[in-house]
Amino acid sequence: MESWGPMLRALLSGPGRRGGTRGWAFRSGQPHLPLAGLSSATELVNHWTGVFEKRGIPEARESSEYIVAHVLGAKTFQSLRPALRTQPLSPQQLQCIQELSSCRLQRMPVQYILGEWDFKGLSLKMAPPVFIPRPETEELVEWVLEEVVQRPRVEGAQDGPLILEVGCGSGAIALSLLSQLPESRVIAVDKGEAAISLTHENAQRLRLQDRIWMVPLDVTLEGSWTHLLPWGPVDLVVSNPPYVFHQDMEQLAPEIRRNIFLEVDPRQPELVSRWLQSRPDLDLQLVAVRRDFCGRPRFLHIRRSGP
Numbered sequence: 277m278e279s280w281g282p283m284l285r286a287l288l289s290g291p292g293r294r295g296g297t298r299g300w301a302f303r304s305g306q307p308h309l310p311l312a313g314l315s316s317a318t319e320l321v322n323h324w325t326g327v328f329e330k331r332g333i334p335e336a337r338e339s340s341e342y343i344v345a346h347v348l349g350a351k352t353f354q355s356l357r358p359a360l361r362t363q364p365l366s367p368q369q370l371q372c373i374q375e376l377s378s379c380r381l382q383r384m385p386v387q388y389i390l391g392e393w394d395f396k397g398l399s400l401k402m403a404p405p406v407f408i409p410r411p412e413t414e415e416l417v418e419w420v421l422e423e424v425v426q427r428p429r430v431e432g433a434q435d436g437p438l439i440l441e442v443g444c445g446s447g448a449i450a451l452s453l454l455s456q457l458p459e460s461r462v463i464a465v466d467k468g469e470a471a472i473s474l475t476h477e478n479a480q481r482l483r484l485q486d487r488i489w490m491v492p493l494d495v496t497l498e499g500s501w502t503h504l505l506p507w508g509p510v511d512l513v514v515s516n517p518p519y520v521f522h523q524d525m526e527q528l529a530p531e532i533r534r535n536i537f538l539e540v541d542p543r544q545p546e547l548v549s550r551w552l553q554s555r556p557d558l559d560l561q562l563v564a565v566r567r568d569f570c571g572r573p574r575f576l577h578i579r580r581s582g583p
């Protein structure tokens with residue numbers, strides 16, 4: 277991913293990202309891809325689909341459709357008016373499609389190439405090396421929303437829930453919860469500076485910055501949780517961590533009022549369940565496991581056992 281940085285910076289800061297990237301120079305060794313004879317969006321999609329397929333690029337058609345649609349100012353190829361799909365493109369548009377497609381040939385994820393991606397209806401900026409949110413994670417957000425809406429407010433609480441997200445990445449989970457729960461507030465923690473600053477930028481883009489606090493923190497470091505104490509007990513914790521933070525759950529347990537929602541690897545629910553049973557002192561119980569849209573057990577709901 278490192279090698280994409282300079283290329284992307286050049287692409288994204290070049291003049292008129294949607295209308296052409298004349299400021300961007302091809303790197304040496306870039307394959308020369310002739311465009312002669314191709315002029316419409318449909319022809320370009322077919323051309324690049326064929327090139328991607330030949331070079332073993334995954335999701336060849338989707339990739340070329342997203343790139344061409346993006347250059348024409350649309351989110352999806354299907355949403356382009358039929359006339360726009362067949363009329364000739366400008367030389368700048370052709371050039372831009374060629375440049376973005378060259379990035380895809382180097383296996384850059386399409387979300388980084390476009391520089392933005394939708395998550396639960398929110399358009400989020402994407403930039404390497406920050407994790408690209410997966411579609412399954414939308415289901416985790418749905419589950420949290422269901423639970424929050426169903427549960428009575430905590431006694432004495434004046435605002436909506438105070439949510440802690442561990443490992444916020446681009447802010448996808450935190451910001452979609454904030455946008456759906458107008459009284460909620462979120463503390464978004466990540467150890468990556470790039471993630472913290474992207475979450476900050478996305479919060480501003482979506483005008484949600486007043487209800488989110490970004491905390492750069494490595495939660496595996498000794499005593500790191502003390503940085504979160506000024507906010508008081510949180511109502512729930514949500515996380516799509518790279519692994520389940522056993523040690524961190526121990527430290528966090530007394531500070532959670534109610535719930536933890538985790539996205540995990542399908543092999544982990546059983547392990548987490550056994551581990552929680554072996555630690556009754558934590559007062560935490562795995563109350564439900566949900567499957568994702570592929571039927572894999574991916575989401576855990578852990579709750580305090582006591583009153």
Ligand SMILES: C[S@@+](CC[C@H](N)C(=O)[O-])C[C@H]1O[C@@H](n2cnc3c(N)ncnc32)[C@H](O)[C@@H]1O
Pocket residue numbers: 407408409410413442443444445446447448449465466467468471493494495496515516517518
């Ligand atoms: C799988 S990504 C999830 C990002 C985002 N929540 C999403 O679903 O798109 C995990 C995130 O956890 C962060 N992370 C990993 N280890 C961490 C740690 N020890 N402390 C804080 N954040 C951590 C990573 O930087 C990364 O942004």
